[in-house]
Amino acid sequence: MKYESSDSSGLQAPFRGKLKEEQKKTNTSNYQTRKANFKLDKDVILAESTKTQFDECLAKLRFHKTIYSDWGFSSVDPLGMSTILNFYGPPGTGKTLAAEALAGTLDLPFIQLGIAELESKFMGDTAKNIQAAFEAARESSAVIFFDEADTLLGKRLSSVTQGVDNEVNAMRSTLLIELERFDGIAIFATNFAKNYDEAFRSRISHHIKFDLPDFAARKRMWDRMLVKGIPIAGERGLLIENCSELSDGFSGREIRTCMRLSLPKALLAAESLGLDAKLSIEHLESAIKQIRNANAEVACGGTRRQSIGDAIASKKLLGIN
Incomplete structure (x- = not known):
C-alpha cells in the first residue's frame, strides 16, 4: 500500500505541515529530542499478528487527510488529530525498539521517558515535569514515548490519606x-496493561499487543543474529x-542473549581443542537450555526460594527458631 503523501515520511497534512512549521522553533525544554535511529521495515521483526495491528495504526497517520x-x-471525532498508542x-x-522505529519511519524526532525522568522529590514537580515533556514534544513535533507506563497510567487513588497519594x-x-x-503521537509501553486506569485506556487510539515471535519471526531473528562474519x-x-x-516461546531479547552465550562457548571449545572456532548447533542448544533453566529457576522457582530465605532470615533476626 503506497503512501498518499509524496513526502518521504508518508504523513499527510496536518501532521506534516505542522512538523515543518514547528521544526523552525528552538526547543528550550529539559526534555531534549533526538533523531530516531531505527526504521520499522529495516530494524523491527514482529509476529504477524502484531504487524497487522501496526499496519492498521499507521494507516490512520498515512491517510489522515482522507479520513x-x-x-x-x-x-464526529474532533480530537482525532492526536494518536495515542499503547504497546x-x-x-x-520489541516495544521500545518499535516506538523509536515508528518515529524513524515517520521521520519525526523522538523523546523517550521513564518514571525516573519525570518523578521528583519535590511536591508538585512531577506534574510540572509531565507538562514540560509534552511541551517539548509539541515544540519539535516529536513522538513522545513513555516506558513502563503502568506506573503513570495506573488507577487513581480513591482513598487519599497522605501527601504522596495527592x-x-x-x-x-x-x-x-x-x-x-x-x-501529536504519544506512545505508552507496559508489561502490565491491566493496571491502567479506565480513563486512560479509553483515550488510547490503538492498543497493540506485542506477542512473542512466531516461528517465521524467530527465523528472521536468527537469520539477522547470525551475521556474516561468524564462522558456522x-x-x-x-x-x-x-x-x-528450539527457541519456541523465546522473546527477541532472549534470542539475542542466546547468541551472546553461544559465541564464547564456540571460542572456548576451539581453544581447548586447538582448532579454528566455528559456531555449531551444540553451542546454540547449550545456550538455549541455559536460558530455559534460568527462566525456570530465577524467574519462578527463584522467587519462591528467595521468599523462604527471607522468612528464615527474618525469624533469626527476631530470635525465632
Whole structure:
C-alpha cells in the first residue's frame, strides 16, 4: 500500500505541515529530542499478528487527510488529530525498539521517558515535569514515548490519606489533561496493561499487543543474529531452522542473549581443542537450555526460594527458631 503523501515520511497534512512549521522553533525544554535511529521495515521483526495491528495504526497517520477531511470524519471525532498508542506484551518483545522505529519511519524526532525522568522529590514537580515533556514534544513535533507506563497510567487513588497519594493523583490528572491537549503521537509501553486506569485506556487510539515471535519471526531473528562474519559449522539454513524450533516461546531479547552465550562457548571449545572456532548447533542448544533453566529457576522457582530465605532470615533476626 503506497503512501498518499509524496513526502518521504508518508504523513499527510496536518501532521506534516505542522512538523515543518514547528521544526523552525528552538526547543528550550529539559526534555531534549533526538533523531530516531531505527526504521520499522529495516530494524523491527514482529509476529504477524502484531504487524497487522501496526499496519492498521499507521494507516490512520498515512491517510489522515482522507479520513478526517475528505471523508468528513472530523465532524464526529474532533480530537482525532492526536494518536495515542499503547504497546503491551511480555518483556523483550520489541516495544521500545518499535516506538523509536515508528518515529524513524515517520521521520519525526523522538523523546523517550521513564518514571525516573519525570518523578521528583519535590511536591508538585512531577506534574510540572509531565507538562514540560509534552511541551517539548509539541515544540519539535516529536513522538513522545513513555516506558513502563503502568506506573503513570495506573488507577487513581480513591482513598487519599497522605501527601504522596495527592501527588500520585495530581500526576495522573495532569497526564490526562495533557493527553487531551496533545495533537501529536504519544506512545505508552507496559508489561502490565491491566493496571491502567479506565480513563486512560479509553483515550488510547490503538492498543497493540506485542506477542512473542512466531516461528517465521524467530527465523528472521536468527537469520539477522547470525551475521556474516561468524564462522558456522554446518549448513546455515539448517542451523537457523533448528534454532527457530528450539527457541519456541523465546522473546527477541532472549534470542539475542542466546547468541551472546553461544559465541564464547564456540571460542572456548576451539581453544581447548586447538582448532579454528566455528559456531555449531551444540553451542546454540547449550545456550538455549541455559536460558530455559534460568527462566525456570530465577524467574519462578527463584522467587519462591528467595521468599523462604527471607522468612528464615527474618525469624533469626527476631530470635525465632
